[in-house]
Amino acid sequence: MAEVYTSSVIAAPADRVWARIRDFNGLPNWHPLITESLIEAAAPADQVGCVRAFRLKDGGFIREKLLALSDYDFSCTYTILESPMGVENYVATLKLTPVTDGDRSFAEWSASFDCAPERETELIANIGDNVFQGGFEALKRLFGD
Amino acid sequence: MVQVQRSTVLDAPLEAVWEVLRDFNGHDRWHPAVTTSRLEDGRRSDQVGTVRDFRLTGGERVREQLLSLSDRDHRFRYAIVESDLPLNDYFAEVALKPVTDGNRTFWSWTSRFRPPPGRERELTQLVAEGIYAAGFAAVRALVERRAAARPPSRPAVTPGAAAEGALPGEAVIIERHGGPDQLRLVPVQALRPGPGEARLRQTAIGVNFIDVYCRTGTFDLLQPPGVPGMEAAGIVLDLGPGVRHLRDGQRVAYACPPVGAYATVRTMKADLLVPLPDSVSDEVAAAILLKGMAAEFLLHRVHKLQPGETVLVYAPAGGVGRLLCQWASHLGARVIGATSSPEKAAAARAAGAHDVILPGPDSLEDQVKALTGGRGADVIFDAVGRDSFAHSVKALADCGHLVSYGQASGAIGSWDIGSLASNSATVSRPAFGHYTDTPEKVAAITRRLFQALADGVVTAEVGQRFPLAEAAEAHRALESRRTLGSTILLPGGR
Numbered sequence: 001m002a003e004v005y006t007s008s009v010i011a012a013p014a015d016r017v018w019a020r021i022r023d024f025n026g027l028p029n030w031h032p033l034i035t036e037s038l039i040e041a042a043a044p045a046d047q048v049g050c051v052r053a054f055r056l057k058d059g060g061f062i063r064e065k066l067l068a069l070s071d072y073d074f075s076c077t078y079t080i081l082e083s084p085m086g087v088e089n090y091v092a093t094l095k096l097t098p099v100t101d102g103d104r105s106f107a108e109w110s111a112s113f114d115c116a117p118e119r120e121t122e123l124i125a126n127i128g129d130n131v132f133q134g135g136f137e138a139l140k141r142l143f144g145d
Numbered sequence: 146m147v148q149v150q151r152s153t154v155l156d157a158p159l160e161a162v163w164e165v166l167r168d169f170n171g172h173d174r175w176h177p178a179v180t181t182s183r184l185e186d187g188r189r190s191d192q193v194g195t196v197r198d199f200r201l202t203g204g205e206r207v208r209e210q211l212l213s214l215s216d217r218d219h220r221f222r223y224a225i226v227e228s229d230l231p232l233n234d235y236f237a238e239v240a241l242k243p244v245t246d247g248n249r250t251f252w253s254w255t256s257r258f259r260p261p262p263g264r265e266r267e268l269t270q271l272v273a274e275g276i277y278a279a280g281f282a283a284v285r286a287l288v289e290r291r292a293a294a295r296p297p298s299r300p301a302v303t304p305g306a307a308a309e310g311a312l313p314g315e316a317v318i319i320e321r322h323g324g325p326d327q328l329r330l331v332p333v334q335a336l337r338p339g340p341g342e343a344r345l346r347q348t349a350i351g352v353n354f355i356d357v358y359c360r361t362g363t364f365d366l367l368q369p370p371g372v373p374g375m376e377a378a379g380i381v382l383d384l385g386p387g388v389r390h391l392r393d394g395q396r397v398a399y400a401c402p403p404v405g406a407y408a409t410v411r412t413m414k415a416d417l418l419v420p421l422p423d424s425v426s427d428e429v430a431a432a433i434l435l436k437g438m439a440a441e442f443l444l445h446r447v448h449k450l451q452p453g454e455t456v457l458v459y460a461p462a463g464g465v466g467r468l469l470c471q472w473a474s475h476l477g478a479r480v481i482g483a484t485s486s487p488e489k490a491a492a493a494r495a496a497g498a499h500d501v502i503l504p505g506p507d508s509l510e511d512q513v514k515a516l517t518g519g520r521g522a523d524v525i526f527d528a529v530g531r532d533s534f535a536h537s538v539k540a541l542a543d544c545g546h547l548v549s550y551g552q553a554s555g556a557i558g559s560w561d562i563g564s565l566a567s568n569s570a571t572v573s574r575p576a577f578g579h580y581t582d583t584p585e586k587v588a589a590i591t592r593r594l595f596q597a598l599a600d601g602v603v604t605a606e607v608g609q610r611f612p613l614a615e616a617a618e619a620h621r622a623l624e625s626r627r628t629l630g631s632t633i634l635l636p637g638g639r
Contacts, residue, residue, distance in 0.1 A: 008246035009154050097253065101153035101281060106251040108242065128245075136246055 310337035314410030322362030338385035349431035351376030374406025432631035452477030461493035606630030
């Protein structure tokens with residue numbers, strides 16, 4: 001089991017950042033790697049169990065299922081159903097925690113997955129740097145950091 | 146039941162913060178609200194179940210038990226078992242998480258407890274601000290200073306370890322807090338400057354008493370192993386990306402934390418560097434910058450000195466005191482020095498003091514009143530602290546200003562503000578960092594200081610020069626009060 005953990009600080013209160021990222025169908029609105037997204041079976045995007053199907057800018061197609069969503073904890077957990085990444089049992093959580101000292105948010109994005117041993121280092125770097133940190137960089141720009 | 150949640154981000158690696166917080170009995174060393182703490186029954190601080198018995202500054206006694214400790218999650222939980230404060234059923238958690246984006250630390254401190262009816266707000270405020278936010282600030286000061294105090298270039302342990310583009314040099318390091326013998330010259334590297342940084346070849350280094358406090362561990366500015374020193378002059382070798390106010394080959398100086406000045410080469414934040422005019426030599430800059438900047442903001446910012454005011458300066462023959470006498474008399478103030486010996490009195494008069502008072506049968510305040518027709522001093526610059534504070538308050542004229550800028554004799558302790566009504570006194574407690582923490586502030590202060598130097602209003606006296614390798618000897622001289630004027634270290638030898 002490989003694990004990735006990335007965290008950052010966003011210069012806006014957690015409820016404001018959460019309003020931006022809560023939409024399970026909203027990745028194209030803020031994540032630079034993702035172009036288009038839809039929720040399968042016309043389900044509401046905050047229905048736990050719904051599936052999002054989206055396309056990466058490099059053409060890759062990914063389907064992910066919402067496992068848990070909490071407006072109380074500002075957190076969202078999902079699993080990959082289908083992707084070109086070559087990972088199995090991939091479960092990721094994106095979570096915000098208020099930084100009471102200064103109206104900022106502590107953002108954590110973590111994942112665990114199985115993969116071929118020789119690809120583990122590359123996948124951890126790609127997911128941690130491009131997907132997670134890349135998303136944080138976009139949020140930091142969005143919220144004027 | 147009320148809940149308190151407080152969190153912050155510290156600009157230091159998680160390990161550094163955890164090292165401080167993990168010690169369940171260490172809070173009396175960093176938390177301003179905790180005076181003394183001890184563990185019961187001879188248990189260790191990382192033994193789950195241990196009880197710490199401590200007192201708050203208000204005198205209240207609290208006993209808390211460690212319920213869990215995890216080095217994996219960087220978290221511990223504890224509960225109050227007995228307290229003079231009604232924090233009933235108090236249960237708290239301290240947790241750290243790494244901010245991977247920038248090698249910082251997220252720290253959350255949460256608790257719940259059952260306050261007596263009507264005291265919810267007061268007790269929530271006490272816990273959230275008096276304990277948690279105050280704790281954040283104290284640990285921030287500790288670890289961020291420690292992180293900054295790490296030598297900019299660590300001693301080269303193996304010949305093959307040279308980083309690409311690193312410049313070899315030498316620095317005086319201390320491996321552990323202690324006497325002058327701890328100061329040793331070792332090879333180091335100054336790394337290639339990163340964004341916003343400059344690399345210097347240093348030509349003259351100022352030695353200040355604060356360096357001694359760093360070496361002994363009295364001040365927590367240097368966590369060994371590290372390079373002491375906060376003041377030097379030198380030449381810019383190269384600049385990292387984004388530095389616009391400097392150029393290669395420029396003569397510069399600095400007087401500020403982080404420590405690390407006792408070195409032949411140094412890479413540091415370019416914002417901290419002040420370009421030197423031709424009229425100020427490297428040796429003069431290293432001898433006067435720190436003290437001169439202090440004198441500037443004391444006389445022009447903390448108290449805007451007016452002609453005709455009466456100024457009382459303690460230690461008028463000392464580093465900052467001498468400059469205060471020179472500058473204040475030039476500004477048209479009447480300067481009274483308070484010192485301890487006829488020799489120092491002569492030095493104070495030479496620096497511009499109109500009158501000097503010495504210890505005698507009459508108290509300091511009586512002597513000041515006698516010299517001012519019973520009026521007292523309009524402003525008093527007092528860095529003595531514990532032994533002088535009460536006298537200073539009494540020596541003030543009505544509506545006078547007491548500027549307490551140091552505490553050489555010890556902490557002043559608690560004071561009843563109401564007592565200041567006896568003469569409507571104003572008290573200031575300035576710290577160097579707040580007047581010198583932006584390039585704009587430093588530029589404004591040094592502009593006036595360099596002009597005062599050029600005009601001969603203030604003068605630098607280099608009393609002693611030591612080779613950098615003999616830093617220990619320089620400290621011995623300073624500590625035995627054998628020095629006169631400023632002491633500097635020369636990287637190139639004497």
